[in-house]
Amino acid sequence: MDHHIPLITTLAAGFGIALLLGFIAEKLKIPALVGYLLAGIIIGPATPGFVADVQLAGQLSEIGVMLLMFGVGLHFSLKDLMAVKRIAVPGAVVQMTLATVLGMGVAMFWGWGWGAGLVFGLCLSCASTVVLLKALEARGVLESQNGRIAVGWLVVEDLATVLVLVLLPPLAGVLGGNVTEQSSSGNIWLTIVQTLLQVAAFIALMLIAGRRVLPWLLWQVAKTGSRELFTLSVVAAAISIAYGAAIVFHVSFALGAFFAGMVMRESEFSHRAADESLPLRDAFAVLFFVSVGMLFKPAVLIEEPLHVLAVVAIIMIGKSIAALGIVILFKYPLSTAMIVSASLAQIGEFSFIMAGLGVNLGILPQEGMSLVMAGALISIALNPLLFAAIEPSRRWIIGKSRVARRLERRQDPYAQLPMTTERKYLEGQIVLVGYGRVGRRIAAALDERGIPYVVAEQNREAVEDLRAKGKAAVAGNAADPAVLIQAHIAQAAMLVVATPDTLGVRQMADTARKLNPQIEIVLRTHSEEESELLRGDGTGTVFFGEEELAKGMTHHVLTRFAPKKNNGH
The missing domain is CATH 1.20.1530.20 (Na+/H+ antiporter like fold)
Structure with missing residues (x-):
């Protein structure tokens, strides 16, 4: 049997040593990539012992x-x-x-x-x-x-x-x-x-x-x-x-x-x-990093x-x-x-x-x-x-530097509503948290019906674009009470959380209830367990994505099927 099999030996040595060193790197809380590079150094020509085929490694x-x-x-x-x-x-x-x-x-x-x-x-x-x-x-x-x-x-x-x-x-x-x-x-x-x-x-x-x-x-x-x-x-x-x-x-x-x-x-x-x-991408990516390690000369250190x-x-x-x-x-x-x-x-x-x-x-x-x-x-x-x-x-x-404290606390021009904001956005409005795929659709529906709303969004550029279009918006994480206060939550009719923020949703709801006990709260979740917990706590009206999708599909099926069933009888 011909044992001149450089491709197999290069793959076996590369994958085997990369696995071992990648595992050790992860255990040490270091990216596994470091282990892959070290594996290449070990089987490279710059270190003693087994040397893999550099040309083959280059093609791989x-x-x-x-x-x-x-x-x-x-x-x-x-x-x-x-x-x-x-x-x-x-x-x-x-x-x-x-x-x-x-x-x-x-x-x-x-x-x-x-x-x-x-x-x-x-x-x-x-x-x-x-x-x-x-x-x-x-x-x-x-x-x-x-x-x-x-x-x-x-x-x-x-x-x-x-x-x-x-x-x-x-x-x-x-x-x-x-x-x-x-x-x-x-x-x-x-x-x-x-x-x-x-x-x-x-x-x-x-x-x-x-x-x-x-x-x-x-x-x-x-x-x-x-x-x-x-x-x-x-x-x-x-x-x-x-x-x-x-x-x-x-x-x-x-x-x-x-x-x-x-x-x-x-x-x-x-x-x-x-x-x-x-x-396959991960496997060949490992070979890429191993082959790069083979080109390294540790003597440079x-x-x-x-x-x-x-x-x-x-x-x-x-x-x-x-x-x-x-x-x-x-x-x-x-x-x-x-x-x-x-x-x-x-x-x-x-x-x-x-x-x-x-x-x-x-x-x-x-x-x-x-x-x-x-x-x-x-x-x-x-x-x-x-x-x-x-x-x-x-x-x-921040504890040592006055300048750092100012940098951390400085006022973001988009973190508060401008003084020129119309009164309709400050009383009886909807506070819409999140302006992503769901938030944009809700905002579009509110615009069609002329219902005023204030958007609270973490993306400053989205807030800047909204303000350029004459919309009321504040930048920041709505889990921070200051953001909801700037959105005039105390005078709002409803809080709509359109972002699946599992960690911050309770804090948003608690802040809204404290400042406005009569406010209606509508929440979005991605988890069935979380939706059950929020409903159990009476946090507000909860919409769970898969549940709403099932309701919509079921309604469509039943409305299509019902006439046929009645005609058959």
């Missing part, structure tokens, strides 16, 4: 990049970005610029060329999607306004990084790297325009044809009832589109897979596609400790201070600024993809890849500690 990592970017595209939400665009777009652009300038500065101080410095700075400027989402989710703030700002900020960073990945190959010669086929023409501007036109053609094809063809194909496969065929169709679409985009339009695998995910998100099968492809410290300082201090200052300038509370800055104080998968591309193009030296890796390992490992330190640090700073 390309598949990992495709599926990783496909997953990012599947979860990419332009709607989430637009909800916080006024702070996320300028914030991300300024923060990425500052981090890039800092990285470029230290790189040139070390004697690197300006092109290598630029790529190095860009690698340090983009945070990890995986780490940020898991950190916010673990702390229960992913769906909060602070979480939405951090995610929107990250979406802008992702889009900017995708653009950089597209432009790097044609600019390789100018940046001091290898002259590629894309960068071989004499006029660099012509090359850039050609590249952007190719990207635009690919995006147009995906948005026009892809949005129709992919959902239709998924529907045809779904009709067979075969789960494995559906999973195969999702994975085949991701890899085939990524490969086709690279061959036909000369764009990266990453961009092709990203847009494949974005287009598939438009399909009604997007959630099923995400669920069915998740195990001993040979160039000051360089490593400078990288970590840029990632965890420079980026954090920039994000903190930007959020404060936009008049958000100190607590919001600290959560956003902690969320972005790390780097991950996009940094590895960009650094790997920079090395392959001859722009970034191998040392740069090792420094990016070192910075990622240390910043990801320390990121949970940053989150844990937010609340104690905030209390200490």
Whole structure:
């Protein structure tokens, strides 16, 4: 039997050691990603013992990049970005610029060329999607306004990084790297325009044809009832589109897979596609991180400790201070600024993809890849500690600094109704908590009937838009009594909670009852147990989503069936 089986040994060693170290990392409350990277270091050529096939690992990592970017595209939400665009777009652009300038500065101080410095700075400027989402989710703030700002900020960073990945190959010669086929023409501007036109053609094809063809194909496969065929169709679409985009339009695998995910998100099968492809995406994502770890040279920690410290300082201090200052300038509370800055104080998968591309193009030296890796390992490992330190640090700073106390308590112009608000919104009105999918429909129905209402919404930009349309709205969490007081709950006829805020709904109801004992309260829940508890407590009229859906469907069935039944008799 032929025992020269490098693919199997690479997979066995990669998965096995990644499982062990990922498990240990999770037990230590560190993201499992750190364990995967360490697994790559152990089986890489820079450490003694077993060495996996680097070339094979590189190809497997390309598949990992495709599926990783496909997953990012599947979860990419332009709607989430637009909800916080006024702070996320300028914030991300300024923060990425500052981090890039800092990285470029230290790189040139070390004697690197300006092109290598630029790529190095860009690698340090983009945070990890995986780490940020898991950190916010673990702390229960992913769906909060602070979480939405951090995610929107990250979406802008992702889009900017995708653009950089597209432009790097044609600019390789100018940046001091290898002259590629894309960068071989004499006029660099012509090359850039050609590249952007190719990207635009690919995006147009995906948005026009892809949005129709992919959902239709998924529907045809779904009709067979075969789960494995559906999973195969999702994975085949991701890899085939990524490969086709690279061959036909000369764009990266990453961009092709990203847009494949974005287009598939438009399909009604997007959630099923995400669920069915998740195990394979996770498996190859692990291989991607393992293969990145194989490129790391641990000797850099001993040979160039000051360089490593400078990288970590840029990632965890420079980026954090920039994000903190930007959020404060936009008049958000100190607590919001600290959560956003902690969320972005790390780097991950996009940094590895960009650094790997920079090395392959001859722009970034191998040392740069090792420094990016070192910075990622240390910043990801320390990121949970940053989150844990937010609340104690905030209390200490507020206790010691008068300026910090003013920042935390300063008046948000959208946190109170303007003095010019019409009297009809201040007495006998409905206070509508939440302006999401349910809240918007309720508001539209109230507008049609001319019933006055005041919206209490955490999203400041939504409040700003409502006020621009002449609507009464206040920004803030309605679980805070001050928000309901600003909405004139004491004089309101009804409180309608249209957001499924399990934790805050009781506090909202209690505040409303204390200030207005006669007020009618209408609540929305997503849990049958919670709806029973709220009804038992007499909190108000409770609407449970699945229950109301069943009532509506039952009514439709009975009204259709009743005449036929009567005719039969």
